[in-house]
Amino acid sequence: MEKQQRRQKVHAALNGNANTDASEDSQLMPENPESVPMTKRPAGSGPEDAPDKKEPLYRMLLQNITVEPMLFPYLIASILVILANQNLNIQKACRVELKLGSEVCDALENKDQNSTLLTDSEITVQKLVADMLIWQTILQSSVPAVFVMFLGSWSDRNRLRRPCMLLPVYGEIVRNVGLLLCVHFFDELSMNITGLWQSLPIAITGYWTVIYMAVFSYVGDHSTDQNKSLRVGLVNLTMAMSLPIGTGLSGILYRAIGFSGVYIISLILCCISIWMGYIFVHDTKQIKLDSGKKQKKSYWNRIKFFFSLNHLIDAFKVTFKKEKNNRRMKVIALTFLITGIMGPLQGDKGVAYLFTRVKFNWNEVQFSVFSTTTMCINLVGTFLTIGIVVRKFGIDDALIGTVATTGKLLAQFVFAFATTTFVFYLGAFVNFLQGPAIISMKSIINKIIPAEELGQVSAVTSIGENVIPILCGPLYSYVYESTLSYFPGAYFLVTAAITVPTIFIYLWLYMQHRKETKESYNKLPDTDLLKDSNGITSN
Structure with a gap:
């Protein structure tokens, strides 16, 4: 009876429907359980897995909430100030740098005139702002890309994550305080000083x-292999979310309460984020291995040790070290995957609004409605993927990524050749799995990398994500400017070209995962398995 149950579990695993406990894995699984995809145990294999005992989705979500209460207010705070910062730069350039006068600068702010004078002034102001950008x-891209590698190494050595989470929140607080001063001393502080406060x-x-x-x-x-995807x-x-x-609140709040009000609200949200961090986020206790005398280091020596190039070298060695199950090639593939997915998102930001103005004659409100609608569609796609595809069916992360990037590829052609607003919105529905494409990528990294190495590996693999805005921004702007007169949607085809390799990378990761799973079970003793002539297990 016991042997029959073991055969059922193995057979179900090969068909993507098994999910065993850690104790059972130690008997049936090879040394590297991460190579086996998270799937579900067949009904009836244990009393705890009976269908009527399944937890409700809302309760399961609540039990898995950890960093979200801290992350949510911080992200809202940092997004709220983006529009205010852009308008502050325009007003600083107009009033302080160019001294164009209140009439022209007020018209630029309110956008209630359409004269030639206003158009010429706006072009002059935007050129000045663009140079600063x-x-x-x-x-904003290069400094974090380097700093995160040292910080990731420190985080792994000490197993401390919460200080790293809260550090950017404190940086946001300092930025908002500085920008309040820039608003208060509006005429005394130049646009470049303001820009430095916005970035440094x-x-x-x-x-x-x-x-x-x-x-x-x-x-x-703080996750198991079973709930990492969730x-x-x-x-x-x-x-x-x-x-x-x-994005929706930024314009409303700016019009209602101005620069100072937006920055104060952002400050309050950052304080809430820090409070939530201390309530919900708790680091794993560090195990101290040295029992001898502790050597006290000066602050200067600690700083030198923190920024030691050895940590940088070690981070690259850890990230790309050679291990079983082709880990090195997987990490390299995931690095290119991050670049290929995040790069077009960064490039699109700079030209999307300009494209809709030319193609569909949209204003700021119409573009904001489209952006919000697109984000909500992606939110629904993400929720469906987590709640149904991952939780109920246990579909492999790489397979989800393959489907998501294929949808993204098709959507680019819809966007590029859309002639009406309806067709353009249709492209957003085709691309509704954009969120799961990113989720799958992050989930795969978390599954193939041990917890004690995640900080360093995440830091190194994020280099492409941080450097790509420097490359994709000018590339997309150049393509858009060059094709503006005859095919303004050409930059969508650039996104399509970059997306094609990501589909094949996801497919390769999926095939690797399936291959490793079958090889793992083929190594089990023949007495426990029934195999056909091809080595495939069956009941």
């Missing part, structure tokens, strides 16, 4: 790069 983008505090504290590294490392520390999905769901909320 170049060094702002480089500063968040750059040296890591911004979203560091907080994402810490959040996903923490999730990896917890990674909840984090991405939080990110997906914060985008439409922050």
